[in-house]
Amino acid sequence: GAVVSQHPSWVICKSGTSVKIECRSLDFQATTMFWYRQFPKQSLMLMATSNEGSKATYEQGVEKDKFLINHASLTLSTLTVTSAHPEDSSFYICSALNSPLHFGNGTRLTVT
C-alpha cells in the first residue's frame, strides 16, 4: 500500500532555532500534501496545503512566515518551523493525496 514517511519522528530544539520536518511519499507521486498540527488531547488542525511547484496555501490564523512550506518535488514536502518558541511544541503530521489520503507517522516537536 501507499506509504508516507515523515522525518524526524521526534526533535528537541532550543527556543529561537529553526526546525525542518520532511514528508515523503515513498511509492507514489503527490502533487498535494497537507500539514496538520495536534496539541495534547485536541483535534488535528489543518495548517496548510502544500502544492508541488507553487506556493502553499495556509489556513486562517497560521503564520506563513513562521511555518515555511516547500514542495519542491512530487515526492517531498518540507515544513520549517522558524524561530521556534515553546508554544510551537506540538505533534505535526503530514498527509499525501493518493486517494484516499495517506498519513505520515508524525513528528513530536519540543521547544525548550
Next chain:
Amino acid sequence: KQEVTQIPAALSVPEGENLVLNCSFTDSAIYNLQWFRQDPGKGLTSLLLIQSSQREQTSGRLNASLDKSSGRSTLYIAASQPGDSATYLCAVYREDDYKLSFGAGTTVTVRA
C-alpha cells in the same frame, strides 16, 4: 465552519464488549467521512472511509454508519480486544478538496 464532535471523550470496557463511538458534524454538506485509529505518539491509521453516497462501510469487526441529514456517524467495534485500545478519530472531508476537519477523538481502553 465545520465542527466535528466525538462523544464520549473516553471509554473503558471489559474485553469482549461491543464498542459504540459517536461522531457528529455541523455541516451536512460533506464529501466523505473517515474513521482513523491513533496509538499514543503515533500517526494515523485509516480504518474506514465512507463516501457521501454511502450509508455504511464494514471491515472485519468494524462497521461505520453515516447519516448525512442528521450529521452523524457511528463506529461499531464488535467483540473488543485489548489490542483495540487506542484513540479513534472521526474526520470529515470539506467539499471535495481532501481537507479534513477532525474531531478530538474517543480514547478507548479495553481491559483484559
